[in-house]
């Protein structure tokens with residue numbers, strides 16, 4: 001499945017691509033690293049170097065039913081108004 005990349009600089013593993021992820025209906029899309037599976041709520045949060053806010057952001061699907069988790073489609077990203085955050089796809 002095609003992935004829509006919002007960042008190529010994962011601050012946790014330094015290797016993964018951070019892509020938009022669909023978790024469940026009626027929940028906002030989130031961002032996940034395809035290597036270490038760290039999760040952020042916003043693209044702005046990815047670059048944070050503040051250890052407190054950083055650890056606060058990385059909660060792998062805390063409280064979210066992960067059964068429907070998959071890479072978000074372009075349609076979902078467009079609908080969420082987030083296409084401007086996409087820097088590439090593969």
Ligand SMILES: [Zn+2]
Nearest residue numbers: 010013033036
């Ligand atoms: Zn990573």
